[in-house]
Amino acid sequence: MKIVIGCDHGGFELKEVIKKFLSNEMKVTPDDVGTFSNDSVDYPDIGIKVAKKVQSGEFERGILICGTGIGMSIVANRFPKIRAALCHDTYTARMSREHNNSNILVIGGRITEENLTKEIVRIWLASKFQGGRHQRRLDEITDMENTIISN
Ligand code: RB5
Numbered sequence: 465m466k467i468v469i470g471c472d473h474g475g476f477e478l479k480e481v482i483k484k485f486l487s488n489e490m491k492v493t494p495d496d497v498g499t500f501s502n503d504s505v506d507y508p509d510i511g512i513k514v515a516k517k518v519q520s521g522e523f524e525r526g527i528l529i530c531g532t533g534i535g536m537s538i539v540a541n542r543f544p545k546i547r548a549a550l551c552h553d554t555y556t557a558r559m560s561r562e563h564n565n566s567n568i569l570v571i572g573g574r575i576t577e578e579n580l581t582k583e584i585v586r587i588w589l590a591s592k593f594q595g596g597r598h599q600r601r602l603d604e605i606t607d608m609e610n611t612i613i614s615n
Pocket residue numbers: 472473474475507530531532533534535536
């Protein structure tokens with residue numbers, strides 16, 4: 465699975481933890497679009513990069529981290545076809561896949577501690593979209609996106 469990852473300064477340390485976890489334990493090397501230090505950057509710049517790469521299909525999944533996860537969620541969910549889920553626990557991570565077919569996982573770098581983050585990432589990657597009535601609901605979102613684009 466091709467994964468793209470990005471963060472602002474509020475998520476930099478947790479991004480490094482997630483990258484190591486992905487490489488060492490999940491055997492996936494994510495494409496890292498930055499940021500690469502604790503120096504202050506604007507989260508939209510990074511959120512846009514990751515969202516575009518998932519939206520285009522270049523990457524199947526994305527992971528975004530900022531201080532709270534809120535800014536990255538707002539940015540990513542402005543892109544049609546992006547279903548970004550801010551997850552604080554393993555239950556929301558699993559449900560975001562099974563019911564919402566989330567394609568970007570968002571984590572709060574100043575909120576979620578390292579071991580819980582690893583479990584969230586593990587479960588988010590392993591969980592499968594259930595389709596059925598959930599697909600119908602996602603289709604309603606796609607219809608809405610198409611209506612907005614054509615108006
Ligand atoms: C940066 O200080 C912080 O505002 C950002 O990381 C994020 O939490 C925004 O939603």
